[in-house]
Amino acid sequence: MLHGAILRSPLAHARVVSVDASAARAHPAVVAVLTGADLAERGMAWMPTVFGDVQAVLATDKVRFQGQEIAFVVATDRYAARDALELISVEYEPLPPLIDAVTALDPDAPVVRDDLPGGNRVFDWSAGDKAATDAVFAGADVVVGCDMIYPRSHPAPLETCGAIADFEPVGGRLTLWSTSQAPHAHRVMYAVLTGLPEHKIRIVSPDLGGGFGAKVPVYPGYVCAIAASLATGRPVKWVEDRSENLMSTTFARDYHMHGEIAASADGEILGLRAKVLADHGAFNAAAQPSKFPAGFFHIFTGSYQARAAYCEVTGVFTNKAPGGVAYSCSFRITEAVYLVERLTDMLARELGMDPAELRMRNLLRPEQFPYTCPTGWQYDSGDYPRALQLALDMAGYDELRREQAERRARGEYMGIGLSFFTEGVGAGPRGHMDIMGLAMADGADLRVHPTGKAVLAISVQTQGQGHETTFAQLVASELGLSPDDVDVVHGDTDRTPFGLGTYGSRSTPVSGAAAVVAARKARERARVVAAVMLEVDADDLEWLDGKWRVKGDPDQALGIVEIARAAHSSLELPDGIEGHLDASAVYNPPNLTFPFGAYICVTDVDTGTGEVKVRRFIAVDDCGVRINPMIVEGQVHRGLADGIGIALMQSISFDEIGNCLSGSFMDYLLPTSLECPSPELGATVTPSPHHPVGAKGIGESATVGSPPAVVNSVVDALAPFGVVHADMPLTPANVWLAIRSAESRHPSGQTS
Amino acid sequence: MKITVTVNAADYTRVVEPRLLLIHFLRDELRLTGSHWGCDTSNCGACVVWLDETPIKSCTVLAVMADGRRVTTVEGLASAHRLDPVQEAFAACHGLQCGFCTPGMMMTARWLLDNNPDPTEADVREAISGQVCRCTGYENIVRSVLRAAKHDGAAADGPVHDGPGHDGTSHDKAGKHERRLRAAPPQGGRAVHQGPGDVRR
Numbered sequence: 013m014l015h016g017a018i019l020r021s022p023l024a025h026a027r028v029v030s031v032d033a034s035a036a037r038a039h040p041a042v043v044a045v046l047t048g049a050d051l052a053e054r055g056m057a058w059m060p061t062v063f064g065d066v067q068a069v070l071a072t073d074k075v076r077f078q079g080q081e082i083a084f085v086v087a088t089d090r091y092a093a094r095d096a097l098e099l100i101s102v103e104y105e106p107l108p109p110l111i112d113a114v115t116a117l118d119p120d121a122p123v124v125r126d127d128l129p130g131g132n133r134v135f136d137w138s139a140g141d142k143a144a145t146d147a148v149f150a151g152a153d154v155v156v157g158c159d160m161i162y163p164r165s166h167p168a169p170l171e172t173c174g175a176i177a178d179f180e181p182v183g184g185r186l187t188l189w190s191t192s193q194a195p196h197a198h199r200v201m202y203a204v205l206t207g208l209p210e211h212k213i214r215i216v217s218p219d220l221g222g223g224f225g226a227k228v229p230v231y232p233g234y235v236c237a238i239a240a241s242l243a244t245g246r247p248v249k250w251v252e253d254r255s256e257n258l259m260s261t262t263f264a265r266d267y268h269m270h271g272e273i274a275a276s277a278d279g280e281i282l283g284l285r286a287k288v289l290a291d292h293g294a295f296n297a298a299a300q301p302s303k304f305p306a307g308f309f310h311i312f313t314g315s316y317q318a319r320a321a322y323c324e325v326t327g328v329f330t331n332k333a334p335g336g337v338a339y340s341c342s343f344r345i346t347e348a349v350y351l352v353e354r355l356t357d358m359l360a361r362e363l364g365m366d367p368a369e370l371r372m373r374n375l376l377r378p379e380q381f382p383y384t385c386p387t388g389w390q391y392d393s394g395d396y397p398r399a400l401q402l403a404l405d406m407a408g409y410d411e412l413r414r415e416q417a418e419r420r421a422r423g424e425y426m427g428i429g430l431s432f433f434t435e436g437v438g439a440g441p442r443g444h445m446d447i448m449g450l451a452m453a454d455g456a457d458l459r460v461h462p463t464g465k466a467v468l469a470i471s472v473q474t475q476g477q478g479h480e481t482t483f484a485q486l487v488a489s490e491l492g493l494s495p496d497d498v499d500v501v502h503g504d505t506d507r508t509p510f511g512l513g514t515y516g517s518r519s520t521p522v523s524g525a526a527a528v529v530a531a532r533k534a535r536e537r538a539r540v541v542a543a544v545m546l547e548v549d550a551d552d553l554e555w556l557d558g559k560w561r562v563k564g565d566p567d568q569a570l571g572i573v574e575i576a577r578a579a580h581s582s583l584e585l586p587d588g589i590e591g592h593l594d595a596s597a598v599y600n601p602p603n604l605t606f607p608f609g610a611y612i613c614v615t616d617v618d619t620g621t622g623e624v625k626v627r628r629f630i631a632v633d634d635c636g637v638r639i640n641p642m643i644v645e646g647q648v649h650r651g652l653a654d655g656i657g658i659a660l661m662q663s664i665s666f667d668e669i670g671n672c673l674s675g676s677f678m679d680y681l682l683p684t685s686l687e688c689p690s691p692e693l694g695a696t697v698t699p700s701p702h703h704p705v706g707a708k709g710i711g712e713s714a715t716v717g718s719p720p721a722v723v724n725s726v727v728d729a730l731a732p733f734g735v736v737h738a739d740m741p742l743t744p745a746n747v748w749l750a751i752r753s754a755e756s757r758h759p760s761g762q763t764s
Numbered sequence: 765m766k767i768t769v770t771v772n773a774a775d776y777t778r779v780v781e782p783r784l785l786l787i788h789f790l791r792d793e794l795r796l797t798g799s800h801w802g803c804d805t806s807n808c809g810a811c812v813v814w815l816d817e818t819p820i821k822s823c824t825v826l827a828v829m830a831d832g833r834r835v836t837t838v839e840g841l842a843s844a845h846r847l848d849p850v851q852e853a854f855a856a857c858h859g860l861q862c863g864f865c866t867p868g869m870m871m872t873a874r875w876l877l878d879n880n881p882d883p884t885e886a887d888v889r890e891a892i893s894g895q896v897c898r899c900t901g902y903e904n905i906v907r908s909v910l911r912a913a914k915h916d917g918a919a920a921d922g923p924v925h926d927g928p929g930h931d932g933t934s935h936d937k938a939g940k941h942e943r944r945l946r947a948a949p950p951q952g953g954r955a956v957h958q959g960p961g962d963v964r965r
Contacts, residue, residue, distance in 0.1 A: 221864030476862030
């Protein structure tokens with residue numbers, strides 16, 4: 013096996029004058045060096061992105077962000093490959109970099125994408141009724157607005173990206189072992205890119221060391237490994253290091269938002285407006301449904317009744333790593349929830365109302381579901397007040413407020429932050445949602461062996477979410493089997509049906525539904541066989557307690573194990589009835605599912621140092637029917653840690669010339685066991701009316717819902733200083749600055 | 765350079781480059797891929813193994829520094845016939861999701877319990893605070909280690925936690941491994957295998 017390493021640009025923006033790899037090629041351990049020019053000869057120097065743009069695999073004209081791929085060295089061992097990178101000589105002509113997205117549309121801004129006609133503008137997009145919203149705002153008693161930044165962060169799965177490409181020249185088959193959350197979609201892209209027939213490409217993406225959205229896009233490293241294997245006819249391994257991971261693979265967020273909320277004097281929320289500048293980096297590689305350039309951001313009225321809402325989003329290119337939709341964000345609902353939950357807290361402050369009371373007053377009522385929000389989403393089901401009340405009860409909210417008042421009197425600053433979120437997950441209905449023209453439906457193939465053991469092959473792929481457990485449970489419960497008798501196959505395109513993969517909390521809503529539909533088809537096939545065995549009409553059978561039973565005589569019953577044996581036997585079946593019980597399904601969801609939750613975060617802030625300690629985190633989640641509560645809770649645990657990390661420390665930042673300042677775990681801080689408290693979890697169950705078992709997605713709920721709870725808590729703690737908002741990450745320095753700048757605005761000191 | 769490292773009680777002699785990292789030696793040379801590599805900067809701890817009796821981050825230790833010393837990896841945790849109580853507990857408590865941090869977490873957990881058989885939650889959080897998990901929020905890892913402590917402590921007879929560094933006597937590897945193996949089976953069941961052949965590979 014050969015080992016690849018990537019030479020990356022030290023500059024954020026520069027013309028590539030020349031790349032001289034001759035010295036590297038002369039290194040005794042080097043087998044090949046690929047440059048942009050080499051790939052251009054194969055038509056592989058540029059690749060399509062998952063959002064309809066193109067991205068350089070190896071730079072041919074310019075480098076557009078620090079860390080961009082320039083050349084790929086293939087050597088007999090990994091250390092030698094790295095050595096040879098030093099031998100490549102690149103001549104750059106530096107160009108002025110565009111780093112601050114706010115200046116991207118200035119007339120004199122450097123143009124990042126001179127290969128495109130639109131300058132630095134990626135898109136302009138809007139949703140909602142502008143006139144109606146403006147009218148609501150004009151008539152409102154109170155309008156509160158704020159600029160806020162959802163900073164660039166990175167999902168940082170503990171395993172970085174990597175691949176082994178193995179092109180077998182005789183059979184013309186390419187096998188790629190890779191870190192992919194969407195192996196089938198990747199296969200399509202590699203077929204388009206390489207010209208290899210799709211059926212000769214196999215993508216194997218076994219258990220991944222985390223993904224969180226970071227492993228949805230295709231990265232240049234994968235393509236380089238393929239190109240190198242095509243060139244050498246040998247397997248080529250490429251694994252990026254942590255700095256490469258943080259500097260070049262997909263970032264998340266980076267939304268500059270201005271939000272406004274309008275309300276009546278007594279606290280009725282009337283409308284919302286938002287204007288957003290979205291930093292997409294150097295290429296538009298956001299992984300999301302193609303009709304939604306701002307993802308599902310326009311669900312930004314959240315969980316509240318609003319008469320009207322309107323948002324505008326402008327996407328821009330900058331000289332930073334590409335990406336934008338990643339990190340458990342439910343296609344930008346993370347940003348939307350943050351916006352509305354911060355605004356709601358600000359409104360409560362303005363009105364002098366308790367934030368819990370304001371939320372309770374404006375939450376959608378159970379009888380309003382299915383509810384169509386002002387920007388057109390139809391929420392499937394919910395009982396929001398019940399979830400909020402449970403969270404308040406678990407927290408002992410009134411007692412916490414009393415404690416807060418006592419502490420404040422002593423000069424101690426604790427915060428109580430609420431957040432209520434509604435997500436829309438499970439993309440998606442094929443008429444509305446696709447990626448690269450591929451509709452977001454997913455398949456499931458179920459085989460039931462003669463002894464009643466079953467194998468379920470699914471199109472989605474696990475990165476630790478426990479598909480092997482949950483999906484086995486789904487099938488087992490439909491067929492009256494033990495989950496131990498169901499094997500789940502995933503992550504191998506040769507062994508699984510087509511589907512778009514795991515992200516956007518879509519596994520259970522889409523693929524889980526496909527598994528259930530396939531199992532129910534198998535069960536219906538079993539019914540026909542059981543009817544023959546019991547010598548009754550199939551209509552006289554009912555499925556009860558895991559068996560087909562004769563109506564009115566439930567002791568006459570057959571389970572799947574007995575039926576499976578008979579279905580494979582010489583038992584004579586009615587004309588037109590095939591034997592066996594195997595079944596397949598492709599599930600096209602009728603709508604998204606809309607999980608929701610109520611979170612409360614209690615913090616203690618040291619106003620001398622700015623340090624924030626998260627004391628308690630109460631999280632009530634409603635993801636519909638819980639297939640495996642232990643796994644659901646595990647997902648929530650993770651998301652709450654994300655919230656603490658994103659709100660308090662995780663930020664990918666740059667200096668003014670585009671040097672990434674967060675290129676290692678020493679600079680890009682992640683929460684440890686000392687920052688994450690033991691969470692207190694609660695559950696309500698409001699089934700989805702359209703999912704076969706009433707389940708909704710849960711994988712991203714806590715990542716979406718928790719950051720505003722943390723920020724609201726810190727801002728609440730700092731209210732006595734007059735702090736009304738502070739941007740994430742709320743590092744000690746930023747908290748300290750927020751206090752000092754508020755004090756300088758209110759020199760008299762405490763304002764409340 | 766020619767080095768001999770005792771890994772999980774077996775001796776391995778290899779000629780390696782002086783700059784070869786211990787984690788690459790373990791994974792690439794010995795094919796012990798249980799230990800993972802995650803960051804290069806000693807921050808994440810996916811690569812934690814024991815060098816003699818101490819957990820270390822093998823991404824920032826050179827293989828040559830392990831010459832003549834003992835390395836214990838996650839592959840050395842289970843005996844031939846049963847999992848270590850730490851491993852049992854991680855399985856029982858949903859202590860892992862993607863599993864990438866798990867080998868390092870378990871090696872640290874084993875070390876903690878060998879040195880502090882009855883840790884508090886704060887002790888556990890402190891012990892694993894130099895390691896990163898991106899999936900669990902640490903909650904179920906902490907629960908796993910506390911559960912393992914309970915099952916370690918359920919030893920029916922004999923000293924249980926006279927672990928490394930506490931007895932002040934010989935540190936020969938067989939003796940040390942035997943002591944560690946005296947931890948009772950999780951359910952207080954059958955005797956643990958004591959023969960050298962059954963001691964970690």
